Amino acid sequence: MADDRTVLLVVDVQNDFCPGGSLAVTDGDAVVPVVNTLGRRFRHVVLTQDWHPAGHASFASSHPGRKPFETIELAYGPQVLWPDHCVQGSTGAAFHAGLDLTHAEAVIRKGFRGGIDSYSGFVEADRRTRTGLEGYLRERGIVRVVIAGLATDFCVNWTAQDAARAGFETVVVEDACRAIDLDGSLDKAWADMAAAGIRRVTAATLAL
Ligand code: VGL
Numbered sequence: 051m052a053d054d055r056t057v058l059l060v061v062d063v064q065n066d067f068c069p070g071g072s073l074a075v076t077d078g079d080a081v082v083p084v085v086n087t088l089g090r091r092f093r094h095v096v097l098t099q100d101w102h103p104a105g106h107a108s109f110a111s112s113h114p115g116r117k118p119f120e121t122i123e124l125a126y127g128p129q130v131l132w133p134d135h136c137v138q139g140s141t142g143a144a145f146h147a148g149l150d151l152t153h154a155e156a157v158i159r160k161g162f163r164g165g166i167d168s169y170s171g172f173v174e175a176d177r178r179t180r181t182g183l184e185g186y187l188r189e190r191g192i193v194r195v196v197i198a199g200l201a202t203d204f205c206v207n208w209t210a211q212d213a214a215r216a217g218f219e220t221v222v223v224e225d226a227c228r229a230i231d232l233d234g235s236l237d238k239a240w241a242d243m244a245a246a247g248i249r250r251v252t253a254a255t256l257a258l
């Protein structure tokens with residue numbers, strides 16, 4: 051059982067990232083049983099939820115002539131354009147119905163400003179707008195963040211990088227994540243996480 055200073059942070063296990071969803075991650079729903087079992091080993095669980103208004107700047111449909119998976123330049127830098135996904139209040143934005151983490155203590159929503167995307171659960175894509183998660187975890191006395199969810203190479207990666215940057219001991223549970231993998235983004239994500247001192251484990255090798 052994880053101690054009182056450790057949190058399991060479950061990233062974006064939402065219908066739109068699962069098979070049948072608008073931005074389906076291959077086998078995305080395969081994380082659900084792994085995350086459920088993992089969750090029972092933690093006193094403290096926090097969820098993130100991608101939560102975009104209709105017409106969000108990260109949607110290709112908001113940029114005439116652009117297609118999903120192209121990259122454009124926004125005010126804060128490069129932005130991959132996505133299919134419409136995780137629109138506030140939609141079924142796609144809801145957590146996967148099989149997710150069984152009723153003891154989760156907080157849900158951090160992100161990407162709810164129309165002009166700013168947020169892969170990270172901590173800091174949005176302009177790299178200035180904070181979600182409040184760091185302050186929340188600090189006030190709760192958390193020092194260690196164990197991360198699982200979707201997608202490994204986007205929201206899990208960015209969340210893990212920011213957790214490490216904030217000074218939390220950061221661990222990613224590989225088999226509790228699945229990736230989008232655009233143009234080598236998965237290999238790059240693992241390399242960047244390793245360089246940031248983020249530990250990569252499996253649910254079976256995670257020692258708590
Ligand atoms: C995500 C792309 C767009 C994710 C969210 O959860 O990894 N990816 N929005």
Ligand code: ZN
Pocket residue numbers: 100101102108135136161
């Ligand atoms: Zn999104």
